[in-house]
Amino acid sequence: ILNVEQSPQSLHVQEGDSTNFTCSFPSSNFYALHWYRWETAKSPEALFVMTLNGDEKKKGRISATLNTKEGYSYLYIKGSQPEDSATYLCASRSSGSARQLTFGSGTQLTVLP
Amino acid sequence: EPEVTQTPSHQVTQMGQEVILRCVPISNHLYFYWYRQILGQKVEFLVSFYNNEISEKSEIFDDQFSVERPDGSNFTLKIRSTKLEDSAMYFCASIRGLAGNEQFFGPGTRLTVL
Numbered sequence: 001i002l003n004v005e006q007s008p009q010s011l012h013v014q015e016g017d018s019t020n021f022t023c024s025f026p027s028s029n030f031y032a033l034h035w036y037r038w039e040t041a042k043s044p045e046a047l048f049v050m051t052l053n054g055d056e057k058k059k060g061r062i063s064a065t066l067n068t069k070e071g072y073s074y075l076y077i078k079g080s081q082p083e084d085s086a087t088y089l090c091a092s093r094s095s096g097s098a099r100q101l102t103f104g105s106g107t108q109l110t111v112l113p
Numbered sequence: 114e115p116e117v118t119q120t121p122s123h124q125v126t127q128m129g130q131e132v133i134l135r136c137v138p139i140s141n142h143l144y145f146y147w148y149r150q151i152l153g154q155k156v157e158f159l160v161s162f163y164n165n166e167i168s169e170k171s172e173i174f175d176d177q178f179s180v181e182r183p184d185g186s187n188f189t190l191k192i193r194s195t196k197l198e199d200s201a202m203y204f205c206a207s208i209r210g211l212a213g214n215e216q217f218f219g220p221g222t223r224l225t226v227l
Contacts, residue, residue, distance in 0.1 A: 004155075032214050043117065044204070044218040051214070089156065099144055099208055100169060101216060103156040 004092050006104035013080050014112050020076045021107040023090030027071035031095040035064055035075055038087045038106070047075075047088075080111040115139045117219035119205050125225045126195055134190045134222045136205030145188045146206040146216065147180065149173070156204065162188065195226045 004025045013019050025033065032051045036044040048057045053068040061078045077084055087108045091101035118137045126132050138145050147159040160170040162180055179191045188207075192199055205219040 034214075034216070036218070041122075041220065043220045046215050046217065049214045091156075093214075099214075099216070100146060100158040100161050100171075101148075101156075102158065103148075105155050 004090060004102050004104040006088075006090055006107050008107060009105065010108040010110070012110045012112060015080060015082060017080050017111075018076065018078045019080055019109070020074050021088055021109075023073045023075070023092075023104055025071050025073070025090075025092040025102075025104075026094075027068055029094040029096065030068050030071070030092065032093045033066055033068075033073050034091045034093070034101060035073070036089040036091065038089055039085075044089060077109075080109075082111045082113050085109055085111045117205055117207055117217050119203075119219035119222050121222060122220065123223045123225070125227065128197055128226055129194050132192050132195055132224060134192075134203050134205075134224070136188045136190075136219055137186055138188055138205065138207030139209075139217055140186070141209065142207035142217070143210050144168075144208040145180075145182070146208075147190045148204045148206065148218075149201040150204070150221075151198075151201040159190070159203075192224075195224075197226050200224055200226045 007022050035047040038044040048064045050066040055066040063076045066073045087106040089106045091103045120135045145162045148156050150156045158171050160174045161168045177193045181189050202221045202223050204221045206216045208216050
């Protein structure tokens with residue numbers, strides 16, 4: 001059974017601050033790591049899908065790194081804006097499964113103006 | 114941009130009643146999923162569906178649950194006799210195909226069982 005953990009559980013930052021969150025996952029049978037941004041009452045929005053050790057992906061001010069050998073991924077937000085306020089979910093997929101995701105509990109980010 | 118849609122957004126039902134949650138996945142997607150999130154807990158996988166049959170299911174997905182793709186566009190989750198502990202947000206997701214990795218999620222249906 002996969003156990004995906006995220007930290008911190010919640011985070012308050014000032015507008016303009018940079019921040020990062022951690023996702024840890026079992027490294028055995030790893031296939032892919034997903035990051036989602038989820039605002040209340042909306043669909044979780046896919047940010048990144050990463051599969052290779054050492055992968056780094058970037059989308060605007062948001063970037064992510066992946067270490068499959070030690071089983072962790074970092075999500076970075078540079079120069080946080082109030083509109084970045086959301087819950088950030090990571091989910092891992094193991095090889096051999098029908099592509100279902102195992103989710104962490106999320107990091108709830110609040111960016112204060 | 115194509116999106117996954119779900120109806121209703123909120124369903125309230127009495128314990129023991131049957132409910133059907135509806136999803137319309139993205140039209141050219143081949144794999145479909147149901148997940149749920151009980152308040153305060155993690156999002157959990159329920160079932161995956163491909164080629165008109167269940168490909169994988171979790172321990173949560175017992176005989177009270179069933180899925181169907183009745184008409185080639187809708188993907189439904191039925192709970193035959195709801196229990197209080199079925200109260201949760203239910204998410205539908207779809208994936209493009211065998212080579213695709215990104216799962217697209219709907220906005221969820223909040224099910225409240227009284």
